[in-house]
Amino acid sequence: MASPSSRRRVARAFALAFVATLASGSIAGAQQASTAPNTAPAAIFVTWNGDPTTTVSVDWHLAAGSDIPAVELRGPGIRRWRSYPGSAVAFPYSTRTARRARIDGLRPGAVYQLRVGGSRVYRYRTMPASLTRPVRFAAGGDTQAGLEQFGPMNRIAAARDVDFVLFGGDLAYSNGDPRLVEREQTWYETITRTLVTRNGRLIPVIAAIGNHEVFSSRDTTEATAQMMRETGVKLGDSPYYTALHAHARERQYGVVDVGNYLSVVLLNTGHTAPVQGAQTEWLRGVLAARSTVRHVFPVYHVPGYPSVRAFDGNTSVLVREHWAPLFEQFGVRVAFENHDHAYKRTHPIRAGRGDSTGVVYIGDGAWGAAPRPIGREHTEPAWYLATAKSANHGIFVTLNARTARFEMVDTAGVRLDTHAVPARCGSVAACR
Numbered sequence: 001m002a003s004p005s006s007r008r009r010v011a012r013a014f015a016l017a018f019v020a021t022l023a024s025g026s027i028a029g030a031q032q033a034s035t036a037p038n039t040a041p042a043a044i045f046v047t048w049n050g051d052p053t054t055t056v057s058v059d060w061h062l063a064a065g066s067d068i069p070a071v072e073l074r075g076p077g078i079r080r081w082r083s084y085p086g087s088a089v090a091f092p093y094s095t096r097t098a099r100r101a102r103i104d105g106l107r108p109g110a111v112y113q114l115r116v117g118g119s120r121v122y123r124y125r126t127m128p129a130s131l132t133r134p135v136r137f138a139a140g141g142d143t144q145a146g147l148e149q150f151g152p153m154n155r156i157a158a159a160r161d162v163d164f165v166l167f168g169g170d171l172a173y174s175n176g177d178p179r180l181v182e183r184e185q186t187w188y189e190t191i192t193r194t195l196v197t198r199n200g201r202l203i204p205v206i207a208a209i210g211n212h213e214v215f216s217s218r219d220t221t222e223a224t225a226q227m228m229r230e231t232g233v234k235l236g237d238s239p240y241y242t243a244l245h246a247h248a249r250e251r252q253y254g255v256v257d258v259g260n261y262l263s264v265v266l267l268n269t270g271h272t273a274p275v276q277g278a279q280t281e282w283l284r285g286v287l288a289a290r291s292t293v294r295h296v297f298p299v300y301h302v303p304g305y306p307s308v309r310a311f312d313g314n315t316s317v318l319v320r321e322h323w324a325p326l327f328e329q330f331g332v333r334v335a336f337e338n339h340d341h342a343y344k345r346t347h348p349i350r351a352g353r354g355d356s357t358g359v360v361y362i363g364d365g366a367w368g369a370a371p372r373p374i375g376r377e378h379t380e381p382a383w384y385l386a387t388a389k390s391a392n393h394g395i396f397v398t399l400n401a402r403t404a405r406f407e408m409v410d411t412a413g414v415r416l417d418t419h420a421v422p423a424r425c426g427s428v429a430a431c432r
């Protein structure tokens with residue numbers, strides 16, 4: 001419960017952020033890199049809201065009262081530092097502000113240098129236009145925010161030089177709550193410190209939404225009611241996720257297409273959009289339009305085939321009823337699930353039973369959050385689990401033209417499991 005003084009702090013932070021956003025917006029047009037102050041931003045976050053082979057979206061977070069108007073880049077075709085102004089992005093309920101620059105027209109498979117104000121010189125690498133080299137990414141969810149929990153798997157991903165990281169929700173565990181804004185600040189700071197390769201390459205992150213991104217307080221105290229009046233936060237809001245992930249502003253599900261060889265489908269297990277209805281119809285169209293893409297991976301938060309929670313949980317049932325048939329129809333081979341805080345890999349499943357042509361569900365979200373016991377809410381052994389372990393882990397995926405290989409490792413870097421599937425076949429007939 002918030003004390004009167006903490007409520008005043010939240011209200012003051014909100015007011016300061018609003019004023020700072022207005023102020024920073026007035027200089028959004030600044031062009032000269034030379035005017036950038038000599039300070040580094042509080043955090044730098046690299047993601048995609050466009051073609052990862054030719055674009056990058058860079059956010060940088062700024063402490064109260066400071067501003068860095070632009071990010072600078074140089075590399076192939078850009079011999080001297082070029083300045084890309086960032087537009088102001090409100091960092092909800094924070095004294096911090098943020099800026100965002102989307103950079104287009106880059107060369108595929110190229111390495112650029114990047115700096116923001118007085119930051120070190122980082123690198124950014126565009127994705128290759130085709131699978132002329134193996135593409136590597138790491139997947140996981142339920143990260144937590146601080147160095148102690150979020151950092152270890154990040155460092156392993158960085159040491160493995162993955163092209164990007166894919167998170168399936170429950171990121172900073174702020175619950176969209178203005179009183180927990182520091183967790184959000186910390187999440188991005190941890191990324192800036194740990195999702196960087198040895199040679200200084202910032203690893204892009206794309207993330208689906210989870211329940212802990214959403215304000216859903218059941219607290220009916222007057223203190224919470226007053227905080228909601230003062231800040232304007234409402235039940236069902238996802239203020240930080242929506243503001244601070246460039247691809248999530250309009251709608252909290254979407255698809256990231258990488259060249260013509262990889263599509264990552266970010267789904268929303270009922271957090272700000274129902275599973276059934278419009279999202280399912282959208283998913284049907286997305287999968288149908290990508291029947292020739294070799295690698296298509298849905299990622300979402302609540303598992304259809306849970307390793308810890310009950311099989312008949314409402315959202316799990318919805319995922320199995322509405323999404324699994326589409327995965328099967330359109331030849332998806334692997335889906336990433338989260339939320340249960342354990343490691344699991346299912347048998348291939350089609351029409352609700354084991355079938356070698358079916359979908360393998362890999363998860364279950366324990367990148368940083370404390371692992372839970374397997375089967376904690378199961379009344380009988382889960383027929384669908386091929387393997388499961390109560391362990392923090394990352395899922396390291398290597399794609400080439402013919403296969404997708406999966407290696408699951410724990411936070412000590414020890415291999416827990418492996419799996420491989422052929423590049424997807426596009427239709428049930430082609431799979432058989």
Ligand SMILES: [Fe+2]
Binds near residue numbers: 170211301339
């Ligand atoms: Fe969750």
